[in-house]
Amino acid sequence: MKRIIVFVVVSLSLSASYSQIDTLLYKSEIRLSLGDAVITSFVRLDGGKYTNLSLAYFYRPEKILWMGINFHNYLGEEINYDWREYDVNGNFKDLTKSKMKYCAILAPELRISYVNGSAVIIYCSFAVGFGLENGYDTRYDKYPNLFNCFNLTWFGFSCNFGKNKNILFGGECGFGFKGLGSIHAGYRF
Numbered sequence: 001m002k003r004i005i006v007f008v009v010v011s012l013s014l015s016a017s018y019s020q021i022d023t024l025l026y027k028s029e030i031r032l033s034l035g036d037a038v039i040t041s042f043v044r045l046d047g048g049k050y051t052n053l054s055l056a057y058f059y060r061p062e063k064i065l066w067m068g069i070n071f072h073n074y075l076g077e078e079i080n081y082d083w084r085e086y087d088v089n090g091n092f093k094d095l096t097k098s099k100m101k102y103c104a105i106l107a108p109e110l111r112i113s114y115v116n117g118s119a120v121i122i123y124c125s126f127a128v129g130f131g132l133e134n135g136y137d138t139r140y141d142k143y144p145n146l147f148n149c150f151n152l153t154w155f156g157f158s159c160n161f162g163k164n165k166n167i168l169f170g171g172e173c174g175f176g177f178k179g180l181g182s183i184h185a186g187y188r189f
Helices: 002-018 038-043
Strands: 028-035 051-059 065-086 092-116 120-133 145-161 167-176 181-188
Touching: 028 065, 028 167, 051 092, 051 181, 065 120, 092 145, 120 167, 145 181
Parallel strands: none
Antiparallel strands: 028 051, 028 181, 051 065, 065 092, 092 120, 120 145, 145 167, 167 181
C-alpha cells in the first residue's frame, strides 16, 4: 500500500513538472465570461435574479503571472414604481415608471497559473475594484451608488484549442463579484 501511495505522489509530481515545460507563451489574452451573479445579487442588488457578463484583458509578464482588468455588467430585473401624486385641491394622478436595474464593475485582477500546459492552464486569482449601480432613490439608498467589491477564484481552468492553441474555453469557481461559477471563451495573442 505504501508503495502505491509513493508511486502516485511521484507520478503526480512528475506530471506537474512536465506541464511546466516551455510551451508557446502568448503574452495577451482577451476573454468574454458569463457568470451566475449569486453573491452580488444578494449582497448588493436586493436579491433579484441577475446574470453577469464580463469582458477581460490579461497581460502575461512572466510564465505563471497574469495581470489584467475586468469589466463586469450585471443584467437583471426591471424596476417598476407606481405612486400617486396629489395637488393642493385634493386631486390625484397615478404615475408609473420602470427601468432596468444594472450594476457595472471595473476591477484589476492578479492571476497565478500553477499548471501551464499546451492544452490546459489551471490557475487561481484575486481581483478587487469598484462598482456602480443604478436604481430609483429610496429612503435608504441614493443612486447611482458607488461601492467596493472583490473576487477570489479558487479554481480556474482554460482549455486551449486551435492550430496554435490560442483559442480558449474554460470556467472558474470562486467567491465574489464573478459569482460562484462562470464560463469563459477567449483568444490569446
